[in-house]
Amino acid sequence: MGALDPLFTPLQIRGLTLRNRFVMPAMQRGFMEDGAPSKRMVEYLRRCAAGGVGLVICESTSPDHPSGYWAPVIGRLDAGTLPAWKQVIDAVHAEGAKVFIQLWHPGVMRKVAEHHPLARFPTLSPSGLIQANRPHGRAMNPSDLDELRNAYVRAALDAQELGADGVEIHAAHGYLMDQFLWSETNRRDDRYGGTTLAQRARYPAEVVAAIRAAVGADFPLSLRFSQFKEVDYGATVAGSPDELHEFVQLMRAAGIDMFNVSSRRYAKPEWPESHHPDWSIADWTRSFADAPVMTTGSIGLNVEMFANLFDDKDPDETPVERDLLELARRAQQGRIDLVGVGRMHIANHDFVNKVREGRFSEIALFRKQVHLADLGEAIASEEPGFVEQARKNAAPD
Ligand SMILES: Cc1cc2nc3c(=O)[nH]c(=O)nc-3n(C[C@H](O)[C@H](O)[C@H](O)COP(=O)(O)O)c2cc1C
Numbered sequence: 001m002g003a004l005d006p007l008f009t010p011l012q013i014r015g016l017t018l019r020n021r022f023v024m025p026a027m028q029r030g031f032m033e034d035g036a037p038s039k040r041m042v043e044y045l046r047r048c049a050a051g052g053v054g055l056v057i058c059e060s061t062s063p064d065h066p067s068g069y070w071a072p073v074i075g076r077l078d079a080g081t082l083p084a085w086k087q088v089i090d091a092v093h094a095e096g097a098k099v100f101i102q103l104w105h106p107g108v109m110r111k112v113a114e115h116h117p118l119a120r121f122p123t124l125s126p127s128g129l130i131q132a133n134r135p136h137g138r139a140m141n142p143s144d145l146d147e148l149r150n151a152y153v154r155a156a157l158d159a160q161e162l163g164a165d166g167v168e169i170h171a172a173h174g175y176l177m178d179q180f181l182w183s184e185t186n187r188r189d190d191r192y193g194g195t196t197l198a199q200r201a202r203y204p205a206e207v208v209a210a211i212r213a214a215v216g217a218d219f220p221l222s223l224r225f226s227q228f229k230e231v232d233y234g235a236t237v238a239g240s241p242d243e244l245h246e247f248v249q250l251m252r253a254a255g256i257d258m259f260n261v262s263s264r265r266y267a268k269p270e271w272p273e274s275h276h277p278d279w280s281i282a283d284w285t286r287s288f289a290d291a292p293v294m295t296t297g298s299i300g301l302n303v304e305m306f307a308n309l310f311d312d313k314d315p316d317e318t319p320v321e322r323d324l325l326e327l328a329r330r331a332q333q334g335r336i337d338l339v340g341v342g343r344m345h346i347a348n349h350d351f352v353n354k355v356r357e358g359r360f361s362e363i364a365l366f367r368k369q370v371h372l373a374d375l376g377e378a379i380a381s382e383e384p385g386f387v388e389q390a391r392k393n394a395a396p397d
Pocket of ligand 1: 025026027028029059060102170172224262263264296297298299301304305309340341342343344375
């Protein structure tokens with residue numbers, strides 16, 4: 001048996017079988033046209049699927065609600081975009097991979113220009129806060145909460161009806177669902193706020209449960225979450241293993257089948273003072289979940305994504321083999337199940353095939369300037385203020 005075999009064995013999620021453990025995580029690229037996947041995007045994702053990956057998670061996509069997007073390059077799931085989404089799904093399936101659509105809402109991170117027609121719709125979030133003392137938009141009221149829950153359900157049903165293999169609820173990186181989870185952005189005094197993570201997770205859990213009730217028992221639902229935020233790299237939502245445990249149980253009970261745990265560096269120990277000093281947040285999550293867990297963050301790269309994309313610090317080393325050996329070891333030990341390879345998939349659409357065939361010397365390094373055309377407006381549209389704030393709060397590592 002080869003050392004990387006644990007990453008090449010199939011994995012079952014509910015009734016779905018993935019051909020291996022490699023995932024292309026959601027990456028907003030600016031290839032959407034009026035909210036719909038363009039021909040370029042269909043072809044791009046088809047090539048990635050042909051490159052050997054087991055699961056493609058399509059980029060962050062807003063449910064049909066005017067507070068969920070602000071530019072034509074941002075994906076939407078609504079009546080007008082469904083035929084293009086069908087082309088993505090069919091193209092990925094034709095190459096033997098599976099496909100999830102990531103359901104996302106920016107919440108307070110929406111960047112609509114003052115005179116844009118969409119600006120007449122309010123920017124919505126749990127408490128109208130970007131961070132503790134940075135107000136923006138307004139807090140969601142009960143009818144906003146109902147409307148958005150229904151929009152998520154409709155989007156998940158649309159994805160299911162189109163033939164997607166699952167959906168992922170994006171509750172990471174400081175976007176709407178994560179704004180509920182984080183104590184700095186959730187200051188609500190109704191049943192959706194509170195001092196514990198389990199209390200703040202109530203609305204996201206209700207959305208998950210409503211989706212589960214609509215799509216039935218067999219349709220896989222993934223939850224992506226992270227400790228870090230785009231506006232604060234050092235943020236935490238789960239302050240302790242116990243808090244994480246409660247959160248994982250709550251989400252499992254609501255209907256989550258898989259956890260996509262996003263980190264800036266996959267190997268970073270989460271609680272070094274604990275009895276598992278080397279466990280990452282993904283390892284901890286796996287220890288509490290009787291469900292598959294995916295890890296992400298700088299796999300095969302020596303520079304994490306924010307320093308790379310926002311500070312123009314390019315990786316100069318590709319520790320692909322070393323990282324994958326370590327991840328295979330963790331998979332073998334039952335600490336993780338899936339690996340999300342982001343930027344290295346941008347640089348190598350056939351990353352997985354190269355690894356399988358041992359062609360490590362052919363794996364190209366991701367470089368921002370070289371791959372700028374593939375990053376599109378996702379990076380160009382970052383508002384400087386947000387990034388500066390993140391830098392200020394950047395963890396020293
Ligand atoms: C250009 C770009 C766009 C991204 N867009 C999304 C997104 O739409 N949804 C999401 O959950 N994460 C997004 N991410 C984060 C990636 O999914 C992934 O977690 C991150 O790139 C770290 O993995 P890596 O170090 O292998 O690149 C994006 C990353 C990049 C580079």
